[in-house]
Amino acid sequence: MSVSRRSLLKTGASLSLATFASIIWPRPAASQSDLKQGYADSSGVKLFFVQGGEGELMLFLHGAPDTGLLYASQLAEFGRDHLAVAPNLRGFAPSGQPDAVEAYAMPRLLDDVHALLRHFGRERCVLVGNDWGGYIAWVFASAYPRHVRRLIILNAPHPAVFLREIRSSAAQIRASQYEREYSSATAPFPSWYNYYRADPIKVPASIADAAQLEMPDLAARFFADAAEPPATTSLRVDVPTLVLWGMQDPVCLPGQLDGLHDFAPNATVVRIDDAGHRPMQSHPTLVNRAIRDFLRK
Numbered sequence: 001m002s003v004s005r006r007s008l009l010k011t012g013a014s015l016s017l018a019t020f021a022s023i024i025w026p027r028p029a030a031s032q033s034d035l036k037q038g039y040a041d042s043s044g045v046k047l048f049f050v051q052g053g054e055g056e057l058m059l060f061l062h063g064a065p066d067t068g069l070l071y072a073s074q075l076a077e078f079g080r081d082h083l084a085v086a087p088n089l090r091g092f093a094p095s096g097q098p099d100a101v102e103a104y105a106m107p108r109l110l111d112d113v114h115a116l117l118r119h120f121g122r123e124r125c126v127l128v129g130n131d132w133g134g135y136i137a138w139v140f141a142s143a144y145p146r147h148v149r150r151l152i153i154l155n156a157p158h159p160a161v162f163l164r165e166i167r168s169s170a171a172q173i174r175a176s177q178y179e180r181e182y183s184s185a186t187a188p189f190p191s192w193y194n195y196y197r198a199d200p201i202k203v204p205a206s207i208a209d210a211a212q213l214e215m216p217d218l219a220a221r222f223f224a225d226a227a228e229p230p231a232t233t234s235l236r237v238d239v240p241t242l243v244l245w246g247m248q249d250p251v252c253l254p255g256q257l258d259g260l261h262d263f264a265p266n267a268t269v270v271r272i273d274d275a276g277h278r279p280m281q282s283h284p285t286l287v288n289r290a291i292r293d294f295l296r297k
Contacts, residue, residue: 053079063131246275
């Protein structure tokens with residue numbers, strides 16, 4: 001499939017709301033008032049978000065070191081007929097940035113998704129995630145399927161597959177060495193480094209080093225004290241899932257797709273040969289079309 005390239009807009013955390021609105025809301029009658037910002041409360045941690053549109057909730061979760069602005073093109077497209085919401089995850093200003101490593105453990109991240117659902121008064125959503133946002137989305141959809149109508153993943157490893165790959169793939173171990181740097185950094189460091197510090201999956205230095213590491217109990221670490229008891233701790237995702245994967249991603253290698261259907265039997269996988277880690281930015285037309293087709297099924 002050939003896709004015409006657009007010139008990409010480089011957005012960042014410092015982008016003003018007015019500028020952001022002009023970028024993502026291209027309708028002729030659009031104005032800054034079409035786009036709203038606010039905060040949801042998650043047990044005292046404030047989660048900043050940008051929202052647009054009305055309809056079914058579509059929740060977009062970014063990764064590190066991005067913000068909700070990662071999804072500018074998707075907010076423009078799906079805000080036409082959905083309530084499209086892009087939060088900044090905890091640790092990413094202007095959302096709250098707790099200091100404690102344990103504040104970034106998976107149970108707290110799952111609680112944040114529940115907090116966003118409560119804030120918007122919704123029981124279900126279409127959940128979209130990239131990088132760490134996708135990692136959270138995989139776990140949330142597995143544990144709380146009644147809250148997720150559809151799951152959309154963009155270059156984010158399923159935790160069980162990631163654990164397998166960093167224990168058996170020398171290439172993935174090399175690609176993930178940056179995580180070891182984040183985990184061993186000395187203060188001061190960005191709050192979002194704590195995502196890697198709190199994750200029970202630790203990247204080894206080599207295949208030989210991997211053999212010496214104890215296998216973590218992901219269920220125990222991911223759900224032990226989550227505010228809402230999970231329906232299952234199997235990490236199997238049974239909700240309909242679309243996986244969009246940039247095959248040139250330097251950190252999430254294509255091996256992350258091998259055996260994925262063992263954990264997501266209802267997944268449709270779309271490989272984008274010339275995309276990298278953020279296909280929603282590099283290939284917005286292709287990504288938006290694929291999501292549209294998936295939501296219509």
